[in-house]
Amino acid sequence: MSRRTDFLHFALPLIEKEELREVEDTLRSGWITSGPKVKRFEEEFADYVGTRHAVAVNSCTAAMHLSLDAIGLKSGDIVFTTPYTFAATAEVVRYFKARPVFVDIDPETFNMDPQKLEQTILKTGLGKDNKAAMRAVIPVHIAGLPCELDAIHAIARRYGLKVIEDAAHALPARYKGALIGGLSDLTCFSFYATKTLTTAEGGMICTADGELADRCRIMSLHGVSRDAWKRYSCEGSWFYEITEPGFKYNMTDISAALGLQQLRKCGRMLQMRQEIAGRYTAAFSDLPEIEAPRVSGDNQHAWHLYIIRLNLDRLSCGRNEFIEQLKEEKIGTSVHFIPLHLHPYYRQKYGYVPHDFPAAYELYNRVVSLPIYPAMSGRDVDDVIDAVRRVAKQNRKTPAISSRAHI
Numbered sequence: 001m002s003r004r005t006d007f008l009h010f011a012l013p014l015i016e017k018e019e020l021r022e023v024e025d026t027l028r029s030g031w032i033t034s035g036p037k038v039k040r041f042e043e044e045f046a047d048y049v050g051t052r053h054a055v056a057v058n059s060c061t062a063a064m065h066l067s068l069d070a071i072g073l074k075s076g077d078i079v080f081t082t083p084y085t086f087a088a089t090a091e092v093v094r095y096f097k098a099r100p101v102f103v104d105i106d107p108e109t110f111n112m113d114p115q116k117l118e119q120t121i122l123k124t125g126l127g128k129d130n131k132a133a134m135r136a137v138i139p140v141h142i143a144g145l146p147c148e149l150d151a152i153h154a155i156a157r158r159y160g161l162k163v164i165e166d167a168a169h170a171l172p173a174r175y176k177g178a179l180i181g182g183l184s185d186l187t188c189f190s191f192y193a194t195k196t197l198t199t200a201e202g203g204m205i206c207t208a209d210g211e212l213a214d215r216c217r218i219m220s221l222h223g224v225s226r227d228a229w230k231r232y233s234c235e236g237s238w239f240y241e242i243t244e245p246g247f248k249y250n251m252t253d254i255s256a257a258l259g260l261q262q263l264r265k266c267g268r269m270l271q272m273r274q275e276i277a278g279r280y281t282a283a284f285s286d287l288p289e290i291e292a293p294r295v296s297g298d299n300q301h302a303w304h305l306y307i308i309r310l311n312l313d314r315l316s317c318g319r320n321e322f323i324e325q326l327k328e329e330k331i332g333t334s335v336h337f338i339p340l341h342l343h344p345y346y347r348q349k350y351g352y353v354p355h356d357f358p359a360a361y362e363l364y365n366r367v368v369s370l371p372i373y374p375a376m377s378g379r380d381v382d383d384v385i386d387a388v389r390r391v392a393k394q395n396r397k398t399p400a401i402s403s404r405a406h407i
């Protein structure tokens with residue numbers, strides 16, 4: 001089989017005529033920053049995931065920062081999360097000079113292991129009077145596979161922790177039938193360009209708690225008592241008051257225009273990703289060099305990412321070489337994630353060594369994320385399958401002949 005001639009990008013958004021029309025309508029309307037479309041997007045999003053309040057912001061990073069502010073995180077406090085995530089999840093804790101304490105993952109799911117969460121909480125609280133400083137846990141639904149929320153909620157209740165979900169990958173994902181977005185104190189989504197719903201850059205905070213939502217809303221726009229929309233619309237007034245030194249995290253109507261149309265096709269886009277995931281899993285099932293991602297019967301995977309694990313003991317090459325060979329086949333890939341405790345900042349700040357989180361470290365060395373997005377054609381999917389199979393076979397280790405074989 002022949003190789004592709006053009007490079008297949010790792011991720012591309014699906015932008016169709018509906019998004020183009022809605023954005024054009026916004027540009028022509030004269031109201032291009034936070035206004036009526038943001039309001040509609042918030043209402044429709046809250047409705048879609050089944051929660052009371054949704055606050056649109058300009059990133060998931062902003063959403064998590066505002067969520068931690070809303071629960072009253074203070075300098076010196078502790079927030080539990082995993083090292084197997086993107087920079088944003090822990091850096092927002094550092095914004096407060098609070099401490100992110102890492103919990104290792106379940107190597108089957110890449111998500112926080114609830115048993116290890118409780119062990120880490122007990123270890124963190126031992127012998128010190130710092131139990132009161134343990135404030136929150138941020139579980140991350142890696143790739144779009146929901147975490148064990150029942151167990152995490154039970155532990156959080158036991159130790160008085162707030163639960164803020166990092167749901168950057170998890171739209172639309174279901175935990176035991178219920179959509180992620182209405183299950184914890186606060187849930188934060190990302191609408192970055194490569195995510196399952198995109199507004200170019202953007203994020204959403206979902207909560208059932210009106211006070212938390214109000215605080216997030218006020219702090220998302222300089223801590224002023226009313227937003228620009230209310231000030232400049234015909235029923236508004238010029239007067240405003242600064243109640244806190246807030247941030248500049250508001251979403252624009254141009255972004256919300258994209259979001260409104262993307263939300264309408266969320267189900268269809270999920271179906272397309274499910275089909276690609278199904279094809280990959282079937283195509284790799286006879287390759288002992290590759291482990292496909294786990295799915296659970298109870299939960300709906302959002303398939304933001306399709307992460308394969310290489311069985312390195314069956315390959316004569318390492319993960320990096322595997323990626324290089326896929327690149328030669330003109331297939332774009334990525335690695336999710338370089339665990340946070342391996343990065344210089346966290347190593348130097350907290351003295352971490354790679355084996356402090358053995359599951360995260362071991363997985364990191366053998367993962368490859370393959371392209372999975374609705375804008376891929378059937379032919380693109382075939383090309384990825386062919387390339388992965390070819391690279392796996394080319395690097396297949398010849399089994400060592402054991403002495404027993406000669407008997």
Ligand SMILES: Cc1ncc(COP(=O)(O)O)c(C=O)c1O
Binds near residue numbers: 058062086
């Ligand atoms: C797990 C996770 N959390 C948070 C973020 C941050 O999202 P944003 O770029 O919208 O701030 C990302 C971005 O890729 C992510 O992968």
